[in-house]
Amino acid sequence: MDIPHDPARPTRRCVIAAGTLIALAAAVSATALGRRPAAASSPAGAPPRSGAGGAARPEAAYWFPDSVPHGQPDEGVVWRSLLDYRPQDDPDLPYNTATVPLAERRTPVGPHPGAPVGGARVQSLVSFAPTSGNPSQGEWGTRSSSVEGGGGRRAGGSSARYYALTHWSYLEELVFWGGSASEGLILAPNAPVVDAAHRNGVPVLGTVFLPPTAYGGDLRWTRDLVRRDDATGRYPVADKLVEVARVCGFDGWFINAETSGGDTALADAVRGFLRHMRAASALRVCWYDSMTTSGTIAWQNRLNDANEPFFHDAGTPVAHTMFLNFDWTADGLADSAARATRLDRDPHELWAGVDVEARGYRTPVDWDALFAADPAGVTSIGFYRPEWTHTSTPESAPPGEFHRRDDRFWTGPSGDPSAPAPSARWPGVSAHVADRCAAVVAPFGTVFNTGHGLRYAVEGRIVSDRAWHHLGVQDVLPPRRWVRRGDGTSATVDFDFDTPFHGGNSLLCAGITAAPAEIDLYPVRSVIAAGTDTVVELVHDGDAGTTVELAVAWADPARPGEAPPYAYLTAPVEPIPGTSWSRSTFPLPGGPGRTLRALGVRLRSNSEGEGTRWRLGRLRLAPRAQQPPGRPRAPRIEAAHTDADGSATLRVRWCAAGSARHYEVAQATPDGPVLFGATASTAHYLTGVRRYPGERAARLEINAVGDDYRRSAPAVLRYTW
Template sequence: MKKSKKFFIRICLSTGILASATLLTACFGTPAKHVKANYKVTAEAIPDYQSKNAPISSYWMPDKFLEWSAENDKDLVYNQSRVPLTKRISPDKLSPSNQNQNKKTKIVALSMMNSQTSGNPSRGTTKFESYTFDYWQYIDTLVYWGGSSGEGIIVTPSADVIDEAHSNGVPVLGTIFLPPKEYGGKVDWVKTMLKKDEQGQYPFASQMVKVAKTYGFEGWFINEETQGLNADDAANMKALIQQVKKEDSSLQIMWYDAMTKDGKVDWQNQLNDQNATFVQDKAADAMFLNFWWTQNNLADQKLLEKSNLYAKNHNIDPYNIYAGIDVQAKDVQTPVKWNLLEKGNQATQTSIGLYAASATYTNASNWDDFQNRESAFWVNQKADPRQVDHSVNESWTGLSKYVLEKSAISGNEFNTNFNLGNGYNYFKAGQKISEMDWNDRSLAGILPSYRWIIDNEGKNKISPSFDFANAYNGGNSLKFMAEHLDAGKSSNITLFASDLKIAMGAKFSVSMRSDQALKVSAILELANGQKVSIAGDKSLTENWSK
């Protein structure tokens, strides 16, 4: 039984110029049965999704969090994710796109997946505008960032975010935000969290386990920045984390570099004797370092290099330490001293932590601007992970320079509709059945691992994008626009990294359309390096065909 390592599509035009080819559904495995039907555009009626009866994502103050129970959670059925966390392919089986990528370096993204703490519908809205993150291949953990002293400081990920992350093999953490007093923080909130019962246990820790397991996410990011605490409080905070891990060792806890072992708020910007206790002795799994390691007044101290050495000397994995980079204000314009992160030999001192990775969306002027910012942020200015950006005057370096493209495509079967999770319309089998704007990240498909690797013969030139005007299933399709195609020349587009088992009788199908007659082949790169080309059984036309 052979395995596919990557798969591609090859576009070839016999004569003329290609206007566009739209790739909607790629299916690998046993073909599903299709039921023919005649669809009609629905009559549009905008529901009041913000009504009092609409389910919303959960958030609490500490006392209310302790009162929560599954039995009394009226919105639980809507806020639970039932999509299991897909297992990703081992990095050892993946091939780097460029020589700088390191298989050990990880990225955690702290992202405002919704614009506020309260009032977020559990599963999308009747609006197109939403942060539909689609570069999952570059992150290893998503922190659903939120919390405010005026709404709630404990926030669970909305179900649509968990669903999409799990489909891409990415664990999700909720947030416990204990704010500074300047932002409304209260010592009493921390004391409530650290209160013990008669058996000397922390009810709050047990509640953290229950909520995460019931809702279906992987753990918590703890951000303790409230002043006025002491060494006993710090010891209790560590003990609370240890209880969480004891009750369920599979839950992940990430600790933020703010509280020190004496209970003070004193950002270290490195791993050292002041904060390491929180990731030792079966406490937190990882630490997110504060951002100042890259500032001029601290740069000469090489804090990430010191963190790497400290971690190794204290039996801590340096790649479970994340160098924080605050990108909220400037996203792709954020200045970073990348040389302090880099270690030589295509490695980094620590992993990478991004605060407000969603800034590419919040700072964008329109949808196209958002897509361009995302591409430059996660890949590079050339939108080709094979290329390596070199930072000039601390300019932003695309993150594909440092980390592999991960993939959760394995097993015997794979299919995707290439949906981003929103749309101006909704399509089924190529027919428009709704003209209502919508977003629901639960409906997002698996997007290409490589954005983009395109090899052109002759003078061929192809530009990829997402088409919201024509789709097969969902809100959008994958579109390739050709500025020029030479007759008899082909363009190879590398789409997915995979670990798919190919049994005798396996089927590969794709639904496509084109403005002009076009030949398409699927190319599978096997684990032994052999490439197998499967010619399409028909030429494409302006109508959808399989």
């Protein structure tokens, strides 16, 4: 389809015609594939790094293939050559290393019959932050943050503003998008994003961006990238890309070559580079429809003779997938799919590009071209910049507003993936794409943490009033948000950022009436053997008169669209001392071959009125006697700096604890613990460590948090003032 031009956002074609902006191109970040808006996706510069010397803030890595630009970089930007990179000499590497392995995924019986299993998949190209100045470990607001009630803004609340993607179940892979001629062209994903994606079974690709000349592109960088060592026959930069992905823990590269001026020899070198990447490693490689076999930049918007050899050449696969430029047509997609089939390639390895950067779910899309002929989809879908749901959210809005927009993008106007609206202008991804989710097995726990928030709680007590984001501690969230059944379907479910039990948010169910409301939570694949004493524990807080039942299913639905065959369990409510929360523990009867298939809740109110409210703060599926993880080992401060206000900035590291899903770092104070951050890594950057009256050393505590949210004893670290 031809995406209509938004007059407020000039296309690249307009920029080139204007000419006068070309001189500014070197200061513009990677904004585009094909015909893209001229607005920059990130500023060229970045604020100076916090701290000083060895205690500087760790930041996500970016490089040029070999040679760097002429002149001097802007403040806060570091020009680096990838060929010169040595992991053993990189002080930021421990902070940039993802630690969560890629989870196994399963495809549950569909919530409706319109999205067949094995059909179209989704790739997302997301710019989470500027190329430079992107902190490795998320951000935590200032210690002086004040907290307001009622979902209002908090001081330091900008630290909660982040694209906290939660609908991972519709993604096949994520591209960490970025790069610019003034900063660097090769962008490695930061660890929090990779950890969140891997926890949900989604691979993450870094970006190699060779920009158009109008955006500062220089053909020497393409030649640097694909230069071959005549003596060894290897491609040195390709080998470095493999090394970076290995040491940082991500899964592949998106190759976007858009610098004009090439010839057939250069195109042949690019193909050799791609073949080497595929042969040298198990990394995933996605090629963007830009360069042709003649070396020119000419977007084909389909798979054809001009670009096929970058995808499949001489009977051999080259790139694993290809992102087709945005101006595709129904005929072009059909021809592309037929060509892929003739090559014995899956047509769903082609991503039909959909640019949603400017309009999000208001973007016109020819859904019929993709799905009318076959509900499984002619090809797959490639979304460019779906973080519109974040960038379009007003600065003053609380985090819940972003999640409402993001739900609308992925699950359509109904907000219920079991009730699709395929004829809607934007039906939502769930109307056409089958969900796949991480396999939930015991021991498993979730506090429904979205990876950002306005405060942070531990076991029902607020331990930080700092706004924050760190996707690495995001939970595996219910994949079908929100399927509601029963007579009480008017009940709503949202993330509640005002009253977390642990982390930054809980689940809030509102509008509960006397008519039972059944809410799906998780598909499960967990064998419950006889004698294991496995339980499901719910930590909850609700209005008086709310009845809670645990919904458990021991078999899958018979067909798409049917509910799991739930049975309903009750349990006593036990208050948790010192908090407003209560606990209900539901024993699960085990037996030979007995496998738990789904979990949900059924709620009803015994009170008069418009409806009651109920929060779910934690769900735990585990043996009753499950042990917490061991404490972190060998904690140490690797660098420190005293700031102007007398507080300390520290780089802290430790050795991993067995079975830890993440770690929480706090300072013990006379008023109780003050959290400085949480991370899945074994390294963290702390700012604002204060000295209290009479204190000779700050006591820092690092707790490991297990897969089921049991916490270890703390590892203690002292910083002497």
